[in-house]
Amino acid sequence: MRFRFPLHMVIALICIAAPCQQLPKPAPFPLQMETRIPFAPTAFPSEGHTYLFYEMHLTNFMPSSVSLDRIEVINPDLPAQPIAVFEGQRLQSMTVLLTSGKPAVPLQVAGGQTVIVFMSIEFDGTAKVPERLAHRVVASGLAAEGAIVETHHTPLQVLGPPVEGPSWIADDAPDSDPDNHHRRGVHVLNGQPVIDERYAIDWQRVQNGATSSGDPTNKNSYFSYGKPVLAVADARVIATRDGLPENIPGHGNAFHPAIPITLDTIPGNFITLDLGHGQYAYYFHLQPGSIRVKVGEHVRRGQVLAHIGASGDAREPHLHFEVTTSPKPLTGEGIPYVIERYTLMPAEGTSSARYRIHELPLNKRIVSFQGVSHD
Numbered sequence: 001m002r003f004r005f006p007l008h009m010v011i012a013l014i015c016i017a018a019p020c021q022q023l024p025k026p027a028p029f030p031l032q033m034e035t036r037i038p039f040a041p042t043a044f045p046s047e048g049h050t051y052l053f054y055e056m057h058l059t060n061f062m063p064s065s066v067s068l069d070r071i072e073v074i075n076p077d078l079p080a081q082p083i084a085v086f087e088g089q090r091l092q093s094m095t096v097l098l099t100s101g102k103p104a105v106p107l108q109v110a111g112g113q114t115v116i117v118f119m120s121i122e123f124d125g126t127a128k129v130p131e132r133l134a135h136r137v138v139a140s141g142l143a144a145e146g147a148i149v150e151t152h153h154t155p156l157q158v159l160g161p162p163v164e165g166p167s168w169i170a171d172d173a174p175d176s177d178p179d180n181h182h183r184r185g186v187h188v189l190n191g192q193p194v195i196d197e198r199y200a201i202d203w204q205r206v207q208n209g210a211t212s213s214g215d216p217t218n219k220n221s222y223f224s225y226g227k228p229v230l231a232v233a234d235a236r237v238i239a240t241r242d243g244l245p246e247n248i249p250g251h252g253n254a255f256h257p258a259i260p261i262t263l264d265t266i267p268g269n270f271i272t273l274d275l276g277h278g279q280y281a282y283y284f285h286l287q288p289g290s291i292r293v294k295v296g297e298h299v300r301r302g303q304v305l306a307h308i309g310a311s312g313d314a315r316e317p318h319l320h321f322e323v324t325t326s327p328k329p330l331t332g333e334g335i336p337y338v339i340e341r342y343t344l345m346p347a348e349g350t351s352s353a354r355y356r357i358h359e360l361p362l363n364k365r366i367v368s369f370q371g372v373s374h375d
Contacts, residue, residue, distance in 0.1 A: 031142035032061040033109075035135060038193060040153035044336035046174075046359045047344070048125040052151060053174060053183070053198060053336075056117040057098070058137060060109040066139040068095065068107040073121060075130040076148060083133070084121050093178050094118050103178070109139065118184060120176035154325070155277050157337045158358055159232035160301045162283065162321045163203050163308075166368040167223075167345070169211075171202040171318070174336070175363035182322075182334075189331045198334030199360070200322035203308075206366065211316065217248050219310050225317040226290075227308045229283050231273065231299040238280070238327055239272035242291045246309050249316040261313050267320075267329050268312020271305050279335060280327050284320035285312050336360055343368040 034057075041054035060066055070087040086094060092107055098114040109115055123129055135147040172182045182197035204211045205223035214221040244265065245258040259265055269286040271293065287309030293299060310317040326332025338358045345353050345366040353368070361367050 031066070031137070031139055031144040033066070033137055033139055033144045034059040034061060035137055035144055035147040037147050037149045039195075039333045040149045041151060042154045042156060042336050043123075043129045043151050044156060044174075044199075044338060044360050045125070046362050047356070050123040050125065050127070050129055051174070052119070052121040052123075052129070052133075053176070054119050054149065055186075055195070056119055056135065056147060057114055057193075058109060058117060059114040060111055060139075063111040065108045065110045066142075068109055068115070068137075068139050069141070070136075070138040071117065071119075072136040072138075073119075074134045074136060076132055076134040077130065079134070082136075083130070086117075086119075091117070094120070094176070096184070116186065118176065154279070154335045157233070157275060157277065157279060157323075158340050159275075159281070159323075159337050160230065161339055161342060161369040162229055162232050162281075163205075163227060163319060164230060164369050165205070165227070166370055167206050168367055168369065169204050169206045170361040170363065170365045170367060171204050173201040173361050173363040173365065174199050177363060180363060187330070194331065194333055196324045196326070196330050196332050196334050197322055199336045200320060200334060201361070203319040203321060204316075211318075212249075217250065219246060219249055219317055222249065222310075222317040224308045224319070225310070226287060227319075228304045229271075229286070229306050229308060229319055229321075231301050231303045231305055232281055232321075233273070233275050233301050235273040235275050235281065235299055237271065237293045237295055237297045237299060238274045239329075240270070240291050240293065240295060241267070242269050242286075243288055244269050244311045246288065246311050247314055249310060251315045255315050257313070258311075263330065266313045268314060269306075269309065270312075270329065272327065272329070273299070274327065275323070278325055279323055279337075280325070280332065282320075282322050282324065282329060284322075285309055285314040285318060287311070343370065 036057045041052045043050050043052050072082040073084040095115050095117045137144045182200040185197040212221040219225050247258050267284040271283045273281040287307040290307035308319045323337050324332030341357050343353050344356050
């Protein structure tokens, strides 16, 4: 006679004879993590590579905390091999708490909490940048897929330089450094988080690695002070402000602005140019009394617009230059562009200057704009 045991009894008998490993239970729900990219990036070239900078907002919709393990960037047309993988210390350096702007240490996202991940992807100059990117977020062992974003969102305009002459440092120019105050300058206006400074550059003239010589509290000690700023394109002037006083230079606790710093006074004396294609160029911190153009005037590329000063939120004289999507200061999204030509000066470990065409300088690069003509 044959005995037929129910399946559950067979499994039980086998486990008595030899201990069984417990099979992993499937999660009752997928990872409840919203993955959102508020503004699509545009790839731009620099020094033989192509870069994408954008922000990913992650919101935990679960009541308990999750540990952010890994973010994978994927070409949705070739999903087998991720383009980039961010995890560990690198991921931690990219991630801040939305409520405080401080690093998320450790990489825990509490229930109901949002973090911002400042994404930076570098492609070799010979590599083709995919038209779209997708993302896989892994947290506490669970994965969420989505956040498909395009990579060529805005036209990449070719502009002339905003300053002229040798030895200009591109301070806080685009990079992924956590201390870059332009790259991480998120603020909420009109109900939306924006980063108008995403690709901004503080142009400062340097000599022997220094921005000044002599009394550091005297604006005239700074090599940038009073230097002309130039129209980067044939464009129309749509806004100017003049007459705000300049600050006595100082950093940290030594910074005492001439007038209270508010959303309205941050730019100081400024000029806005309409570049067309929904793009606007901004020149901040200009010298009072130096603005040569009026609203409605059409300017030619290379034309002198004003002179560098220390008005508004300026710790020392410099030109803050940025291109955004809005004709109103601070309210648009910062977008990249390229400069028609410049010379990249030798850095430590390199032997010669390099001529660059249709690129955007990265942070701390020293460049020369020799031979730029103006009236």
